[in-house]
Amino acid sequence: MEIYKMLEKVRTQKPIIHHLTNWVTIYDCANIVKVLGGSPVMAHAKEEVESMAAIASALVLNIGTLTPEFVESMKLAAKSANKKGIPVVLDVCGAGATALRDNKCFELLDSAKIDIIKGNSSEIARIAGENVSTKGVDATDVGKDLMKIAFSLASKRSCTVVITGKEDIVTDKEKTYIIKNGTDMMANIVGTGCMATSVIGTFSAVHENLAQAAAAGLSLFEIAAEQAHTESTGPGSFKEKLFDKVFLLDEKSEKMQKIERTVK
Amino acid sequence: MEIYKMLEKVRTQKPIIHHLTNWVTIYDCANIVKVLGGSPVMAHAKEEVESMAAIASALVLNIGTLTPEFVESMKLAAKSANKKGIPVVLDVCGAGATALRDNKCFELLDSAKIDIIKGNSSEIARIAGENVSTKGVDATDVGKDLMKIAFSLASKRSCTVVITGKEDIVTDKEKTYIIKNGTDMMANIVGTGCMATSVIGTFSAVHENLAQAAAAGLSLFEIAAEQAHTESTGPGSFKEKLFDKVFLLDEKSEKMQKIERTVK
Amino acid sequence: MEIYKMLEKVRTQKPIIHHLTNWVTIYDCANIVKVLGGSPVMAHAKEEVESMAAIASALVLNIGTLTPEFVESMKLAAKSANKKGIPVVLDVCGAGATALRDNKCFELLDSAKIDIIKGNSSEIARIAGENVSTKGVDATDVGKDLMKIAFSLASKRSCTVVITGKEDIVTDKEKTYIIKNGTDMMANIVGTGCMATSVIGTFSAVHENLAQAAAAGLSLFEIAAEQAHTESTGPGSFKEKLFDKVFLLDEKSEKMQKIERTVK
Numbered sequence: 001m002e003i004y005k006m007l008e009k010v011r012t013q014k015p016i017i018h019h020l021t022n023w024v025t026i027y028d029c030a031n032i033v034k035v036l037g038g039s040p041v042m043a044h045a046k047e048e049v050e051s052m053a054a055i056a057s058a059l060v061l062n063i064g065t066l067t068p069e070f071v072e073s074m075k076l077a078a079k080s081a082n083k084k085g086i087p088v089v090l091d092v093c094g095a096g097a098t099a100l101r102d103n104k105c106f107e108l109l110d111s112a113k114i115d116i117i118k119g120n121s122s123e124i125a126r127i128a129g130e131n132v133s134t135k136g137v138d139a140t141d142v143g144k145d146l147m148k149i150a151f152s153l154a155s156k157r158s159c160t161v162v163i164t165g166k167e168d169i170v171t172d173k174e175k176t177y178i179i180k181n182g183t184d185m186m187a188n189i190v191g192t193g194c195m196a197t198s199v200i201g202t203f204s205a206v207h208e209n210l211a212q213a214a215a216a217g218l219s220l221f222e223i224a225a226e227q228a229h230t231e232s233t234g235p236g237s238f239k240e241k242l243f244d245k246v247f248l249l250d251e252k253s254e255k256m257q258k259i260e261r262t263v264k
Numbered sequence: 265m266e267i268y269k270m271l272e273k274v275r276t277q278k279p280i281i282h283h284l285t286n287w288v289t290i291y292d293c294a295n296i297v298k299v300l301g302g303s304p305v306m307a308h309a310k311e312e313v314e315s316m317a318a319i320a321s322a323l324v325l326n327i328g329t330l331t332p333e334f335v336e337s338m339k340l341a342a343k344s345a346n347k348k349g350i351p352v353v354l355d356v357c358g359a360g361a362t363a364l365r366d367n368k369c370f371e372l373l374d375s376a377k378i379d380i381i382k383g384n385s386s387e388i389a390r391i392a393g394e395n396v397s398t399k400g401v402d403a404t405d406v407g408k409d410l411m412k413i414a415f416s417l418a419s420k421r422s423c424t425v426v427i428t429g430k431e432d433i434v435t436d437k438e439k440t441y442i443i444k445n446g447t448d449m450m451a452n453i454v455g456t457g458c459m460a461t462s463v464i465g466t467f468s469a470v471h472e473n474l475a476q477a478a479a480a481g482l483s484l485f486e487i488a489a490e491q492a493h494t495e496s497t498g499p500g501s502f503k504e505k506l507f508d509k510v511f512l513l514d515e516k517s518e519k520m521q522k523i524e525r526t527v528k
Numbered sequence: 529m530e531i532y533k534m535l536e537k538v539r540t541q542k543p544i545i546h547h548l549t550n551w552v553t554i555y556d557c558a559n560i561v562k563v564l565g566g567s568p569v570m571a572h573a574k575e576e577v578e579s580m581a582a583i584a585s586a587l588v589l590n591i592g593t594l595t596p597e598f599v600e601s602m603k604l605a606a607k608s609a610n611k612k613g614i615p616v617v618l619d620v621c622g623a624g625a626t627a628l629r630d631n632k633c634f635e636l637l638d639s640a641k642i643d644i645i646k647g648n649s650s651e652i653a654r655i656a657g658e659n660v661s662t663k664g665v666d667a668t669d670v671g672k673d674l675m676k677i678a679f680s681l682a683s684k685r686s687c688t689v690v691i692t693g694k695e696d697i698v699t700d701k702e703k704t705y706i707i708k709n710g711t712d713m714m715a716n717i718v719g720t721g722c723m724a725t726s727v728i729g730t731f732s733a734v735h736e737n738l739a740q741a742a743a744a745g746l747s748l749f750e751i752a753a754e755q756a757h758t759e760s761t762g763p764g765s766f767k768e769k770l771f772d773k774v775f776l777l778d779e780k781s782e783k784m785q786k787i788e789r790t791v792k
Contacts, residue, residue: 016400024554024570026288030454035499040454041358041400042288045331048364055361055400067573094569097583100576136544136569136583188775190559190568234772235563244498247452280664290552295718299763304718305622305664306552309595312628319625319664508762511716 003216004254006207011037015057015205020044020074022064025194032195035247038202049077057205060198062091071104078112087204091197092119096126096134118162118197128153160210170215177215180258181222183229185238215259223256267480268518270471275301279321279469284308284338286328289458296459299511302466313341321469326355335368342376351468355461356383360390360398382426382461392417424474434479441479444522445486447493449502479523487520531744532782534735539565543585543733548572548602550592553722560723563775566730577605585733590619599632606640615732619725620647624654624662646690646725656681688738698743705743708786709750711757713766743787751784
């Protein structure tokens with residue numbers, strides 16, 4: 001896949017990526033969009049989310065520190081995004097940990113068109129209807145065929161599904177990609193999962209085929225992580241280098257891509 | 265200007281800088297005050313903002329992730345600051361992007377004395393009454409004489425106006441300063457604009473002439489950014505070094521200042 | 529004390545540490561738990577705090593950016609934690625600065641069993657009933673015997689009390705520890721105090737004797753800080769290295785411990 005060309009489009013078009021995200025990694029979500037070359041904006045007041053989504057090129061929703069009121073703002077933003085025809089990405093952060101999270105994800109999915117659903121294995125399994133639980137916001141072993149789960153959710157919700165993990169799965173039912181880039185160090189710090197969602201949102205703003213956009217964004221983000229890992233001495237320096245390396249991604253980085261397309 | 269003496273006053277007096285700011289860069293706002301030598305405090309509950317402002321030496325307001333309720337707390341804090349006679353700085357973050365942001369800025373300016381209004385070119389132009397829009401929280405080309413706009417807003421609101429950009433403009437109508445320090449790298453990460461506002465707030469707490477305080481603070485912050493840039497390999501390491509370099513600012517740093525005073 | 533064995537338990541058991549904390553250092557609180565080997569989760573909606581506390585191994589409360597509504601969620605979470613029998617840690621951040629902070633701390637202490645109360649000298653003195661004030665969130669000189677104050681609060685509230693400072697005091701009335709690890713650099717950045725609370729919460733999840741858990745956690749955290757300090761060039765690089773060094777703590781680090789047990 002010509003993943004670097006997509007990144008060039010981000011850098012040229014500088015798309016506005018509107019977020020309603022969590023208070024833990026909100027800076028990282030904004031900053032990863034910025035170092036990619038996009039223009040992040042975080043706005044959650046119900047009085048302005050519709051207007052903000054209307055000037056954006058993609059909308060990223062993340063329920064990491066949700067409240068019912070916050071989810072109402074998400075619905076308004078998502079409907080506005082639907083009206084404008086820009087992609088909506090939902091990170092089902094912590095689904096499977098509490099009933100509130102599950103229910104609010106289902107409400108969001110029922111009240112607007114969500115184009116990309118993203119989570120770790122147990123989060124996505126829960127949203128796909130499996131009876132599994134998530135350890136707070138950390139994945140548990142689902143013990144089932146993740147590919148099948150992704151495929152079933154993509155089918156049920158007519159959307160692209162992304163399951164992140166040691167290997168990431170991206171599917172829109174028609175096309176399925178396995179991304180084998182990345183490093184274990186990503187799991188040693190808070191924020192890489194949320195940042196991955198923001199990266200996917202950013203790529204979805206510049207490339208119409210959303211499964212390709214998600215696969216390309218994930219692969220490039222994880223290539224940068226691989227590069228950062230080799231120059232770091234622990235999770236603190238890894239994270240700092242990660243922003244450097246995403247900013248410095250170039251044509252050569254594309255050669256490190258490990259995206260496999262699988263056939264149904 | 266003897267900008268280093270002002271920094272010494274910050275380090276000696278350790279002023280409390282009360283913030284009501286956004287959830288994206290709130291850590292950076294607090295930390296930049298801390299590494300300068302001040303004592304940041306972030307408090308937004310309507311039940312305590314008046315008391316907190318009353319023990320502070322400056323108040324910083326930033327509407328980056330505003331809600332109507334949050335702005336009500338800002339008004340209470342600003343009135344308490346007015347009563348105590350400490351400077352109030354307002355970052356009109358995202359003005360020109362949505363009607364909510366514009367209206368709430370006007371409400372704030374009408375309900376309390378704001379001593380310093382700070383924003384990028386399109387944000388300030390919007391608040392000065394120009395028909396321009398902001399790209400989320402990123403500046404757009406206003407296509408007009410920024411000096412004139414700053415001057416007009418300073419005059420209308422009887423305050424100091426700061427427009428940040430490649431060159432920063434600071435004016436209180438009587439005196440106008442152009443600050444030519446800084447580096448392009450500052451625009452590659454999220455947070456430098458918000459931190460600049462917190463720096464201005466910190467300097468305004470120790471130096472009565474607010475235009476001078478703002479110019480001095482901006483210049484020193486941007487000198488540190490120049491120093492950080494030379495030792496960094498991208499935006500991640502730049503930001504880490506920025507905190508180091510602000511902390512390490514010394515008498516020699518003053519020689520790097522590029523502040524020009526212009527005549528009406 | 530065999531402090532490294534406790535850290536090994538954290539790394540093996542990966543306890544969920546549920547936080548209701550402030551919006552300034554929320555990332556740092558989560559990330560320090562992560563680099564220790566735990567599983568942080570931040571959730572504050574009143575609709576889910578009870579369920580989240582019920583799957584956690586410790587609960588950390590921090591009033592740094594409190595509102596009355598947020599404190600109501602804290603009460604629900606604390607009662608749920610009490611029911612499950614997991615330790616509850618309260619950081620009385622900013623007590624002594626405003627009446628709201630004092631009153632809400634007292635409300636929390638009256639409405640649920642708090643197992644560990646943690647703060648700086650003036651915060652703890654205020655909660656112990658002394659007529660002192662806090663400079664925002666920075667300690668003031670209490671001018672009294674801190675050991676006595678800690679002892680009196682531990683006795684009054686039947687809990688473990690932690691006072692952080694140049695030397696940290698940990699007491700449960702029966703046993704008192706003085707921790708002499710750490711570096712002045714910790715006071716030059718925002719977040720070390722909050723992170724210390726999260727570290728204490730993490731260790732309390734794996735070791736039943738809470739005074740020992742708090743002393744061990746503080747000592748190891750501060751040993752990592754000492755190591756980070758020697759490799760840093762200022763507060764920015766110090767903080768990055770701090771995450772590296774906490775992640776890399778090993779059996780040899782234990783030898784750097786400076787924990788003194790004092791006799792009544």
